[in-house]
Amino acid sequence: MPSRLASSVLLAVVTLATASHSAKIANDYDQPSSAWYQPDDHPVHALFKRGHVAVDATMSYPEVGSAQWRAGYPAAEAPTETLPKAWVDRLNAAVTAGKIPNIPQSILTQGVAPTYPEGYDPNNSTVCSSTYKCITPGDIWDAPTGKLALSFDDGPLPASTALLQFLAKNKQKATHFFIGTNILNNPQVFKTAFNDNKDDIAVHTWTHPYMTSKSNEQVLGELGWTMEIIHNSTGGRIPKYWRPPYGDSDMRVRAIAKEVFGLTTVIWNQDTNDWSLSEPVPLTTSTEIHANMTQWLTGPKTPGLVILEHELSNASVQSFIDAYPMMTSNKWNVVSLAALDGGASYQNAYDSSAPVAAANVGDLNVKAPAAPASSSTTQASKPSGTTAGKPKAAQRNGGSYNEPVTFVSVGVTLFSVLLGIYSL
């Protein structure tokens, strides 16, 4: 009996310790997350050395916002002639190895989605444009059951301050897909997000273009300079995630992101259109966003939610603040986007058409799910939108953006329905 009693006590202690450990991981707001950046031994670090030897008390990076920190970045779109050699060499090696699909740049026309030259179908697996809702394994569109992945695009901007204050007050972590030139122009807001809120930082390109319309070298500059400024502003950390402006990526662009920079492409499965609230003619209203949020947040928990939201204007930030109580009252597990996939605590689906397996927070034994037997890319329709955006140059500091362009693809929808590989 004593031994059974001892076993019971031991079991209770272990259970308590485990519960305490899990609670600590789930709720320790002050603990910075490592889910959003690459481990120290990741090879991509070789591309961002810039003479730094190590990050410690004696070898620090320039103060964010200082003249030294500011030096060396392109003011606007990066000229391809002056790209760092290490980046170009890595790109050329990937092209030579056949890892970057040789598909043409898309063509931009005002008012419609990017198109491709004749013979290149954006819906097939060769091109697989995310603007046309073509999904390829490895991209993130959905969250696991019951999780709501919090992320905000287009900062850092003056409107970010109210968002960051709200997040801090609610001890809520989020992932910020920052625009490189906005970091350059709003260093204090960046510092609040990273140093004070300890939020996740991710890549939203240097100047916010339609990435499929850019050459390989231009894509390199848009991603590389944004990674560089994040690296130099976070003590040498290198982000793992990027979200294409307007959700516009394809097999060529996502391959450059992954093969050269180790970046995972992130899209979304619900869109607020909140970016347009600050437009002269908005596509939506705060009332409409609230109605959409109510529908999504009281709806099914599978798949989990990846909602596209922006820290672009006071109105877009307010639409999140208004919806946040519903996220918690409807029992969503609200986490930063990077914590979904990059944290060992969570298990994600292999891709958006595969089943999602729930995992316990703090369970470090969770293994990545096995890949489907077929390695071919799959296509599936996403919740369809009918918004036609028009290409427009990015504007910094409170400028407006058209995001995203979403289209109904009847062919893809039928394909998906027939295969039964996706439903919402």
Ligand SMILES: [Zn+2]
């Ligand atoms: Zn954006």
